Amino acid sequence: MTDTTRHTTVEHTTVKALAWELAADLHLPPEFDETRAYPALVSVHPIGSCKEQTSGSVYARALAAEGFVVLAYDASFQGASGGTPRAVEDPYFRVQDIGYAIDHLVTLPYVDADRIGAIGVCGGGGYAVNAAMTDRRIKAVGSVTGVNFGRLMHEGFSGYDPLATLDAVAAQRTAEARGAEPRVDPYLPPSPEAAEEQGLTELDLTEAVDYYRTARGRAPGGRTEALFSRQATAVGWDAFHRAEVLLTRPLCIVVGDKPGAFGAYRDGLELYRRAASTAKELVVAEGFSHYDLYDRPEPARIALTHLIPFYKKHL
Template identity: 80%
Template sequence: MEHVEIKALAWNLAADIHFPPGFDASRTYPAIVSVHPIGSCKEQTSGNVYGKALAEQGFVVVAFDASFQGASGGEPRSIEDPTFRVEDISYVIDFLVTLPYVDADRIGVIGVCGGGAYAINATMTDRRIKAVGSVTGVNFGRLMHEAFSGYDPIATLDAIAEQRTAEARGGEPRVNQYLPASPEAAEEQGLTELDLFEATEYYRTDRGEKPGGRTESLFSRQANAVGWDAFNRAEVLLTRPLCVVVGDKPGAFGAYRDGLEIYRRAASKDKELVVAEGYSHYDLYDQPEPVKIALDHLIPFYKKYL
């Protein structure tokens, strides 16, 4: 693995390149961009699980930190803006196509959780992407428009506008934490809904916690997310081969719902829906059996189309 800095808009993205076994820089390889979940980082599931596994199968894989997050640049910090998240993918591809050992005609993308929907959205407009995989993908725009705004997006947008004005005048930023401090705190607060509790078990324990995975968002910069939709125009623009992996234990974040929706709507002639029966959203982050189910489909998918 090699750490690199990738030029983005006016800052750099921190990224790890995962190389195949026996890597030979004089050869050319297919490449995959691996996109991390909302509030996550490259050292978590996108890199240490799916990035590592796909590299072991012969792909050059780049797992990177989103702009404003992790070790990447961009100010202010902790912005979760779908438009930037999607554009980051294209900046990583800009980097890949300059590498002599990457075949620019064999570039794919994979994303986990929110990264899955960002990967799908990027594939609609960046035709350099030849195949896309989504693992328990969540349409963050839909989530913000609905549950994360208390099903009142207009009131949320009014509150965001007020907070952004306050910050522009020198007020203190409001940073929202997505999760309780620990599983024990979640139980004490009665926050035991499946996705929320399992997210806390992953991000707030040694199981998945990493310094770059901040699981927080600057409230004043969430307006774009409220008005965004990862699947807009998928019936026309999403024509690349698509592999959608979901667990069949649905939770509040809606990956099961979103996975079935994009599978139905995608214009792709070659598309596959994989349902990991008996498993949840966060099981697909790192648990061996559901991850194996996902990879048993994703590996041949990328080998076929890349």
């Protein structure tokens, strides 16, 4: 397990994206020396999250303490990053953001462009894996409780009726083009008390509320909501498409064995089976759930105990 008490520093920066900039934090190793060439990682946040939450505060910080330069950023249309309309969760833009982050890293004189990897949490894990299939600058990829957001949108998030959802999205987008108010849907109730009043008992949903709606993980940029009229592409997307052929980079998958509605355990096992990678590892944190792996000390320790040597070996 990494010693996160070692002094790392964070530099705020921006990354040029399509026609706007991404707000980003560079997590730098202890005793950082800009004349050296460091291995680097792009850290990708979950759906509805931001760089100040688990992707930055837990995983980027811990990996920087072990000698990596880690870039954690807010996705396009989200957090402190640019792009309009706001609150868009579009897998194609999310994967492109990873490429823009790498574009930034390769311009830094202290980053070794031949030793760049990616890590993602929750939906960010699915995005990182997808990016690694086509951006060969990514030399190793890690997924922490990774979720295939396209599969989730095709199933549970569309009420298992993707065609009806696509019809509703189309109607809403037309209405907004004609001047209607945007429809922004919250992913979660506003508080644990509200979740209890609504009778929510499902594991992932209740633990998501505990993370995002309390002081444990709440951050201004983590809006946990999405513009409904821009969700069509997610319904038709698949994070693991052609993994059997294109996903050849070293791969480390971390999941908890307490499955929930978001399906990270299921997705992790599917990805491990399908990936063409010859160097691949499946880590199951026994007794822990999806949101435990966001920030709870023991499951995060389990994840990092495997991720740190994985990246040190392959980067």
